[in-house]
Amino acid sequence: MYKRQAVHSVRAVPERDLATVAGWARGRDAPLHVHVSEQPAENADCARLLGSTPVALLRRHGVLDHRATAVHATHLTEDDVADLAAGDAWACFCVTTERDLADGVGPAGELVEAGVPLTVGSDSHAVIDLFEEARGIETGQRLVSNRRGWFGAARLMSAATVEGARSLGWDDAGLLEPGALADLVTVSLDSVRLADARPDSLLESIVFGATAADVSTVMVGGEIVVRDGVHARVASPGAALRSAIEAVLPPVDEPLSTLREDPSA
Numbered sequence: 001m002y003k004r005q006a007v008h009s010v011r012a013v014p015e016r017d018l019a020t021v022a023g024w025a026r027g028r029d030a031p032l033h034v035h036v037s038e039q040p041a042e043n044a045d046c047a048r049l050l051g052s053t054p055v056a057l058l059r060r061h062g063v064l065d066h067r068a069t070a071v072h073a074t075h076l077t078e079d080d081v082a083d084l085a086a087g088d089a090w091a092c093f094c095v096t097t098e099r100d101l102a103d104g105v106g107p108a109g110e111l112v113e114a115g116v117p118l119t120v121g122s123d124s125h126a127v128i129d130l131f132e133e134a135r136g137i138e139t140g141q142r143l144v145s146n147r148r149g150w151f152g153a154a155r156l157m158s159a160a161t162v163e164g165a166r167s168l169g170w171d172d173a174g175l176l177e178p179g180a181l182a183d184l185v186t187v188s189l190d191s192v193r194l195a196d197a198r199p200d201s202l203l204e205s206i207v208f209g210a211t212a213a214d215v216s217t218v219m220v221g222g223e224i225v226v227r228d229g230v231h232a233r234v235a236s237p238g239a240a241l242r243s244a245i246e247a248v249l250p251p252v253d254e255p256l257s258t259l260r261e262d263p264s265a
Helices: 015-028 040-050 054-060 078-086 095-100 108-114 130-145 153-160 162-167 199-209 237-248 256-261
Strands: 005-009 032-036 068-072 090-093 118-120 184-187 215-220 223-227
Touching (some): 015 054, 032 054, 040 054, 054 068, 090 108, 090 130, 090 162, 095 130, 108 130, 118 130, 118 153, 118 162, 130 153, 153 199
Parallel strands (some): 032 068, 068 090, 090 118
Antiparallel strands (some): 184 215
């Protein structure tokens, strides 16, 4: 299995090192991710210090090619969109993070029209729900454009599954055939969110109505790790996560419940 590489961002990696990282990824045909134009201040600082947008800087140093994914890609110029398209790069929208941090809504429509494939991610883990991330692309475009119907359910599902896998170098994902990558999930139709799901509009119901809580079975590499909502490896995921969080948090003088009850907290 090849490794994956990340520049993180032009804010975190010196300009002189961009080509080095890109060369490492190119020599191994490894995916390369970089956070791009997440905030206006990032663009302004890059222009002031380095004389270009982050995307233009990445293009200049050979970062943009079919292995590269621009994460966030929120505040792009027309030239930025053209550069991503010319480089056969990907764009990964993390809409719940961008929403949580008030970063803005990226130009999903313009990117797709230019030929840049979209994927989705969670980044800050404000929400862990690929259904929410996927439909957030469409709902975000509606908010900024006053227009519906930018992306259909099939395209959004593809962004959350097949396109995301391909951007990571897994070209054999999303296929139900011998030899293909056996990373699969099943969705239960028993919840109130999917009670009215019908065969002729099932995909639309799932993409625009389901949540992560509706995923009942998860298979990774042919091994079932969640069956009927029960994790096969972790007896109590909630308790395990709580313990892991408590292990890295500083001690507090008062219980969290007490702090929540204080209106000034």
